[in-house]
Structure formats: structure tokens, C-alpha cells
Amino acid sequence: MEAAWDNILMLILILALIWVWKKFNSLWLTPKRLEKILREQGLRGSPYRFKVGDTKETLKMQMQAMSKPMNLFSNDIGPRVSPYDHYIVNKHGKNSFIWNGQTPRVTLTDPELIKDVFNKIYDFGKPNMGPNIRSLIPGLAMHEGEKWSKHRKIINPAFNLEKLKNMLPLFIQCCDDLISKWEEMLSSDGSSEIDVWPFVKNLTGDVISRTAFGSSYLEGRRIFQLLKEKTELILKMRGQRTDYTCRLVPKRMKEIDRDIKASLMDIINKRDKALKAGEATKNNLLDILLESNHKEIEEQGNNKNVGMNLEEVIEECKLFYFAGQDTTSVLLVWTMILLSRYPDWQARAREEVSQVFGNQKPTFDGLNQLKIVTMILYEVLRLYPPGVGVPRKVIKDVKLGNLSFPAGVEIFISTILVHHDSELWGDDAKEFKPERFSEGVLKATNGRFSFFPFGGGPRICIAQNFALLEAKIALSMILQCFSFELSPTYTHAPTMVMTIQPQYGAPVILHKREMEAAWVNILMLILILTLIWAWKKLNSLWLTPKRLEKILREQGLRGSPYRFKVGDTKESLKMQMQAMSKPMNLFSNDIGPRVSPYDHYIVNKHGKNSFIWNGQKPRVTLTDPELIKDVFNKIYDFGKPNMGPNIRSLIPGLAMHEGEKWSMHRKIINPAFNLEK
Numbered sequence: 002m003e004a005a006w007d008n009i010l011m012l013i014l015i016l017a018l019i020w021v022w023k024k025f026n027s028l029w030l031t032p033k034r035l036e037k038i039l040r041e042q043g044l045r046g047s048p049y050r051f052k053v054g055d056t057k058e059t060l061k062m063q064m065q066a067m068s069k070p071m072n073l074f075s076n077d078i079g080p081r082v083s084p085y086d087h088y089i090v091n092k093h094g095k096n097s098f099i100w101n102g103q104t105p106r107v108t109l110t111d112p113e114l115i116k117d118v119f120n121k122i123y124d125f126g127k128p129n130m131g132p133n134i135r136s137l138i139p140g141l142a143m144h145e146g147e148k149w150s151k152h153r154k155i156i157n158p159a160f161n162l163e164k165l166k167n168m169l170p171l172f173i174q175c176c177d178d179l180i181s182k183w184e185e186m187l188s189s190d191g192s193s194e195i196d197v198w199p200f201v202k203n204l205t206g207d208v209i210s211r212t213a214f215g216s217s218y219l220e221g222r223r224i225f226q227l228l229k230e231k232t233e234l235i236l237k238m239r240g241q242r243t244d245y246t247c248r249l250v251p252k253r254m255k256e257i258d259r260d261i262k263a264s265l266m267d268i269i270n271k272r273d274k275a276l277k278a279g280e281a282t283k284n285n286l287l288d289i290l291l292e293s294n295h296k297e298i299e300e301q302g303n304n305k306n307v308g309m310n311l312e313e314v315i316e317e318c319k320l321f322y323f324a325g326q327d328t329t330s331v332l333l334v335w336t337m338i339l340l341s342r343y344p345d346w347q348a349r350a351r352e353e354v355s356q357v358f359g360n361q362k363p364t365f366d367g368l369n370q371l372k373i374v375t376m377i378l379y380e381v382l383r384l385y386p387p388g389v390g391v392p393r394k395v396i397k398d399v400k401l402g403n404l405s406f407p408a409g410v411e412i413f414i415s416t417i418l419v420h421h422d423s424e425l426w427g428d429d430a431k432e433f434k435p436e437r438f439s440e441g442v443l444k445a446t447n448g449r450f451s452f453f454p455f456g457g458g459p460r461i462c463i464a465q466n467f468a469l470l471e472a473k474i475a476l477s478m479i480l481q482c483f484s485f486e487l488s489p490t491y492t493h494a495p496t497m498v499m500t501i502q503p504q505y506g507a508p509v510i511l512h513k514r515e516m517e518a519a520w521v522n523i524l525m526l527i528l529i530l531t532l533i534w535a536w537k538k539l540n541s542l543w544l545t546p547k548r549l550e551k552i553l554r555e556q557g558l559r560g561s562p563y564r565f566k567v568g569d570t571k572e573s574l575k576m577q578m579q580a581m582s583k584p585m586n587l588f589s590n591d592i593g594p595r596v597s598p599y600d601h602y603i604v605n606k607h608g609k610n611s612f613i614w615n616g617q618k619p620r621v622t623l624t625d626p627e628l629i630k631d632v633f634n635k636i637y638d639f640g641k642p643n644m645g646p647n648i649r650s651l652i653p654g655l656a657m658h659e660g661e662k663w664s665m666h667r668k669i670i671n672p673a674f675n676l677e678k
């Protein structure tokens with residue numbers, strides 16, 4: 002009995018020693034060995050701290066960075082969204098390392114090395130993210146090796162361009178819904194302040210629900226609501242150890258998982274049965290994926306092991322939600338924020354959209370013609386990439402450039418550091434300048450691998466065309482209907498919550514374009530009427546008098562020069578007053594200078610048949626009897642001048658009539674003055 006106890010105690014002791022050794026190895030010996038290998042190659046980084054590594058420092062810096070907003074006009078978001086990487090690279094140089102717990106993580110910023118890591122998918126795998134993150138980002142994004150290549154081959158057709166073309170009406174329908182919601186929120190003047198961030202998230206959720214599940218869209222939406230709740234619970238649990246997070250959250254998460262699985266299983270089984278019964282494949286991701294899966298199984302002699310099983314299809318559908326929603330929504334929200342800050346680019350994008358589509362809905366071919374919109378989206382993806390970086394782990398000892406990485410080291414491809422690197426992008430690296438993409442990505446990057454918002458190599462985002470198509474449609478339709486500017490309540494605070502998001506939302510003032518267009522039309526009309534009025538005035542006050550003056554002078558007639566608008570009116574009145582101020586010599590009959598002083602003066606000065614200015618009209622004073630006779634006779638050539646309404650009301654009737662009317666009235670009145678009468 003005693004011997005048995007001794008053996009048990011011995012066994013416990015051995016097991017305890019093995020446990021202690023393993024712990025000691027993983028918590029101290031391995032990290033120190035890896036650190037030594039990295040340092041021996043000249044790599045620098047923070048020293049290993051037992052068990053925790055840099056976790057505490059990372060969290061602390063993250064909290065500090067998030068506690069204060071950024072300058073509204075800055076795009077230098079690196080120190081806010083990835084503060085510790087930023088600090089370490091500044092301190093230790095490019096390609097330095099930090100400690101993710103007990104694992105050294107080398108931050109790569111060299112484009113050539115990054116390209117190599119993306120390409121060597123069998124040397125650099127996905128690091129272990131823990132069960133919670135794995136349950137949020139399952140399926141293809143986490144698979145490795147054979148399983149990954151099999152799934153990628155089956156899922157690929159769902160994102161093929163021809164298939165995406167057929168999904169266009171679904172994208173447009175979702176954008177129409179968003180625009181209708183915003184229109185309902187406008188006040189009577191056609192504008193409103195709206196936090197667009199939750200709406201944009203909803204839009205991308207809607208798009209993925211409809212494109213993934215087609216007619217089962219409402220069930221899909223419910224699943225996505227559950228996944229959203231799960232994401233929020235996981236984010237809440239990070240670093241918090243309350244009764245709620247330790248006991249109740251895991252319970253709720255299990256319920257959510259069960260619910261999601263049952264619903265997805267139901268949708269998938271229904272569609273699978275319909276497809277097997279010969280129903281045509283619909284334009285949704287699930288149908289295309291199921292069809293591709295059947296084809297793969299058939300091609301391999303109906304060997305069930307080659308295709309995806311139900312569980313795996315469920316996992317891929319869950320991934321569509323996660324990968325498809327938060328990424329495209331942040332691209333759209335930052336695009337709206339940046340176009341609010343740079344209204345000239347907003348106007349240029351709208352101009353292009355209106356040239357390509359007018360007021361019509363976007364078409365697939367039209368979307369391919371959008372150059373400015375594409376440049377803008379690329380620049381937003383450069384400055385505000387949805388992910389700060391892409392993690393990898395070294396699966397087996399590998400050489401990368403001059404460096405050797407032992408298995409167990411993690412690599413962090415820092416998208417944000419490379420996208421903002423002034424050595425790669427120039428001194429204006431942190432400025433919003435879509436024009437750098439005017440001749441495409443290759444020219445903008447000078448052929449270097451320095452722009453990779455969608456990752457790279459064989460594992461590049463399977464849905465990048467889907468995401469860009471969605472963003473182009475949404476942006477085009479928003480630009481067609483609204484113009485927008487940042488609200489004064491907007492706080493610039495990009496923050497990292499799985500993706501780079503606006504911490505305090507995106508309050509934007511939307512203005513309905515039709516209203517704006519109506520105002521522009523009214524202003525245009527006013528401008529045109531004003532121009533016509535100004536032209537008429539210029540013509541009557543200057544051009545016509547000067548033209549008439551020229552004609553008269555060219556014939557040798559002389560007279561006073563035209564004075565703008567008033568002509569000789571002032572002079573004439575002044576002379577009249579002067580003449581009237583003193584009586585004449587009692588014995589004189591030379592009344593001309595007193596009763597018609599100005600005509601008298603002008604004729605004296607310029608000779609007979611000279612002219613003066615009655616306001617803007619030249620008035621030739623005739624004194625030649627022959628000419629005078631002619632004028633009296635040619636009543637259809639020489640009419641009565643316009644005397645103004647007052648004089649006309651004093652001297653109305655026959656004396657003012659002309660032409661036919663005059664001759665008719667004259668004929669009727671004549672007998673009244675006949676000598677006989």
C-alpha cells in the first residue's frame with residue numbers, strides 16, 4: 002500500500018516537473034531563445050518581460066491614444082490607431098519587434114519583404130487569434146494548406162466579375178433604401194445633420210444579407226444581427242473581468258451560436274434541396290457557392306470528402322458577414338468624411354458621376370469608367386485602410402531577405418506604417434491627394450509593393466472587386482442625391498475596433514441635390530436676367546447714342562459731344578433758367594435767345610443743322626426750309642417723338658396718333674373744321 006502511494010506521489014512529482022518545465026520553456030526559455038536569434042541578426046525591439054511581454058504597455062498606450070481626439074485636418078492616424086507599433090518603430094527602427102505575450106512579433110515595413118511574406122503562404126500562416134476571434138472570423142480566412150486551397154477554389158466563382166454583374170440590382174436596391182431613409186430625415190429646406198456611420202454600417206449589412214442569401218434575405222438579416230451582437234460581446238469581454246463578462250456573456254454567446262447555426266442550416270438545406278431538384282442557381286453568394294461545391298464533388302467522382310460539408314458552408318457564410326460588413330462600411334464612411342473635408346474632390350467626383358450616369362442608376366460598364374471615384378477610393382484606402390495590418394506566424398524556420406526567422410515568431414505586416422511612409426510616398430504621404438493614383442496603382446507606387454489594403458499574394462481578399470463595386474455604387478448614388486459637409490459636432494478620432502472606425506461617429510450635414518439644383522437654376526435665371534438688363538442699359542445709354550453720333554458726324558453734322566445718360570439736358574435747363582431770369586429790351590423782337598436759348602447757342606456755335614442731346618437721343622435742329630418741307634411731308638418717315646406719359650396725357654388724340662390710326666381720325670375730324678361749318 003505504502004509502495005503504491007510512493008509510486009503515485011512519484012508520478013505526481015514527475016508530472017508536476019514536466020508541467021513546470023513546459024511552463025518554464027514556453028514562458029522563459031523559448032521567448033529568450035527567439036529574442037537571441039532576432040537580436041543576433043541586428044533586429045532591435047523591446048526586451049522580453051516575463052509572461053506578459055508588451056501587452057500591458059500596448060493596452061496602456063492604446064487607452065491614452067484614444068483619450069484625446071486628433072486635429073481635424075490631420076490624416077496622421079498611425080499614432081492613434083496603432084500607437085505601440087508606431088512608438089516601437091520610431092524607437093528601434095523599421096523591422097523591429099515587440100512582444101505579443103510570450104511571442105515576439107516583428108513589424109515589417111519593407112515592401113519587398115512584405116510581398117515575400119504574402120506570397121509564401123506555406124511558410125507564413127495565420128497566427129492563433131484565440132477562440133473568440135476565430136469564431137468571428139472563421140472559414141477561409143483562418144484555414145491553412147490543403148483545406149484553404151480547396152475552399153478558396155470552391156468560393157472563388159461566387160466573387161467572379163460576371164456573377165457580381167448580376168448582383169448589381171441588389172446593390173442598387175440597398176443603396177436606394179439608404180437614400181430614402183436619409184430623404185425622410187431632411188427638413189423642409191432640404192438639409193439635415195445625420196450621423197451617417199450607423200446608416201453606412203446598416204447599408205453594408207443589407208448588401209451582404211441580400212447578396213449572400215437572395216430571397217432568404219430577412220432570415221439572413223436576423224443572423225447578421227445575432228453576429229453583430231456576438232461581436233459586441235466579444236469586444237466588451239476584452240480586458241474586463243466582471244460577473245457579467247465572465248458568466249453571462251459566454252452563456253449568451255452559446256445561445257447566439259446555436260441560433261445562428263440552426264437558422265443557417267435551415268436556409269442552406271432549403272437552397273440545397275431546391276438546387277438538387279433542378280431549380281436554377283440564383284444570383285446570390287450562397288447559391289453560387291453551393292453550385293460550385295456540387296460541381297467540385299461531381300468532378301471528383303462524388304467523393305464527399307472533396308467538397309465542403311454543411312458545417313463548413315455555415316462557417317463561410319458567417320465569414321461573409323464579418324469580412325463583408327465592417328470593411329466596406331469603414332471605406333465608405335471615411336470616404337464621406339474626407340470628401341466633406343475636401344469639397345473640391347467631392348465636386349469633381351459628382352461631376353464625373355453625372356457625366357457617366359446623369360440621373361440614371363449606375364450600370365456595370367459605367368462603373369468601370371469612373372476614374373476620379375476610383376482614385377478617391379484608393380486614396381481613402383491608403384490613408385484609412387480598414388485594417389491596420391495583417392498578422393502572420395512563421396510555421397517553419399524560414400529565410401526572408403537577409404533575415405532568418407525561426408518557427409514561432411509572429412510577423413506583423415503594418416499596412417498603416419507602409420501606406421503612410423514618406424520614404425515610399427513622398428513628403429506629402431499623409432495628405433489626401435487622390436491625384437497620385439491618376440495613372441493607376443503601379444505608377445503611384447513606383448512599382449513597389451507599398452499599397453495593399455486588400456492584402457496580397459494568393460490570400461489576397463477574395464472579395465476586393467465586390468467591395469469596390471459596392472463602394473462605387475453607394476458613393477455614386479449618394480453623390481447624385483446629396484452634397485455633404487462635416488457637422489461642427491464632428492470629432493476626428495479614428496480608432497481601432499477590429500477595423501479603423503470613427504470613434505464618435507460621422508455627423509455630416511446632408512443637402513438634397515434637387516433643392517440645391519433648383520436654387521442654382523433660380524440664381525442662374527436671376528443672373529441671366531440681370532445680364533440682359535445690363536446689356537440693354539449699356540446699349541441704350543452708350544452704344545446706340547455713340548453709334549448715332551458717329552453716323553451724324555460722318556455726314557459733317559456738328560453738335561455737342563454725347564454725355565453719358567444726361568446728354569445736354571442739364572446745360573439746356575441751365576440756359577433756360579438764365580434766359581428766363583431777366584426780361585428783354587422792350588423794343589427788341591429777337592426772342593430766339595430767350596425762348597430757345599440752347600438751340601440758339603448750339604446753332605450759333607456749330608452752324609445750321611447742328612445737333613444737341615435730348616438725354617440719350619441726338620436731336621438735329623433743322624433750319625433749311627427745303628429739308629423742313631420734306632420732313633413735314635414725309636409723315637410716315639418722321640413720326641412724333643415719345644414725349645413721356647405726362648405730356649401724352651395733356652396732348653392726346655389726333656396730335657399723337659401715327660399711321661393708319663392718324664389718317665382715319667383725321668378723316669373723321671376734318672369735316673368739323675371744314676370752312677363751310
Ligand code: HEM
Pocket residue numbers: 141142143153209320321324325326328329332386387388391392453454455456457459460461462463464465467468
Ligand atoms: C474595403 C473592403 C475590404 C478590405 C479592405 C478587405 C481586406 C482584406 C484583407 C487585407 C485580407 C487579407 C487578410 C490576410 O491575408 O490575412 C482579406 C481577406 C479576405 N476577405 Fe476581404 N476586405 C474587404 C472586403 C471584403 C468583403 C466584402 C468580403 C466578403 C463578402 C471579404 C472577404 C474576405 C475573405 C473571405 C478573405 C480571406 C481570403 C483568404 O484567406 O483566402 N472581404 N480582406
